[in-house]
Amino acid sequence: MSVISEEHVRGGSVFKDISADDDDWQPTEIESLCMNCYKNGTTRLLLTKIPFFKEIILSSFSCANCGWTNTEIQSAGRIQEQGVCYTLKVKTKEDLNREVVKADSATTRIPELDFEIPAFTQKGSLSTIEGLLDRAVAGLEQDQAVRAIRCLSTN
Numbered sequence: 413m414s415v416i417s418e419e420h421v422r423g424g425s426v427f428k429d430i431s432a433d434d435d436d437w438q439p440t441e442i443e444s445l446c447m448n449c450y451k452n453g454t455t456r457l458l459l460t461k462i463p464f465f466k467e468i469i470l471s472s473f474s475c476a477n478c479g480w481t482n483t484e485i486q487s488a489g490r491i492q493e494q495g496v497c498y499t500l501k502v503k504t505k506e507d508l509n510r511e512v513v514k515a516d517s518a519t520t521r522i523p524e525l526d527f528e529i530p531a532f533t534q535k536g537s538l539s540t541i542e543g544l545l546d547r548a549v550a551g552l553e554q555d556q557a558v559r560a561i562r563c564l565s566t567n
């Protein structure tokens with residue numbers, strides 16, 4: 413057992429509970445390079461605590477030049493010794509709107525489709541069930557044209 417509590421190590425107050433009505437708690441803005449057009453865009457960083465999910469770093473990038481945006485979520489807490497398994501039965505279309513906080517170390521499985529998003533293949537995200545599926549589809553479609561050409565040229 414460590415004598416120093418996690419609270420002291422992490423500085424405690426840097427991470428505040430997530431809240432929509434705290435006006436003077438603003439994200440930190442950093443000017444950063446847009447990976448789409450290579451001009452300057454803005455990254456907003458928010459250190460927060462989501463109940464039952466511990467400390468997280470939310471970062472969102474937006475580029476005023478080309479309109480590219482990107483949102484990412486990273487865990488700032490230590491990896492827990494034991495995982496948990498959450499099961500959601502999607503019965504209606506509305507169930508796809510359920511919000512999900514998914515760490516990059518989490519595995520997503522849809523047994524009915526024999527489909528799995530393995531751990532560390534997607535970045536952590538704050539999204540919905542539909543958003544997770546959209547991302548998986550985009551990931552599978554990525555570079556398919558290039559792969560098809562490669563296949564043709566080897567045959």
Ligand SMILES: [Zn+2]
Pocket residue numbers: 446447448449450451453475476477478479480
């Ligand atoms: Zn841009």
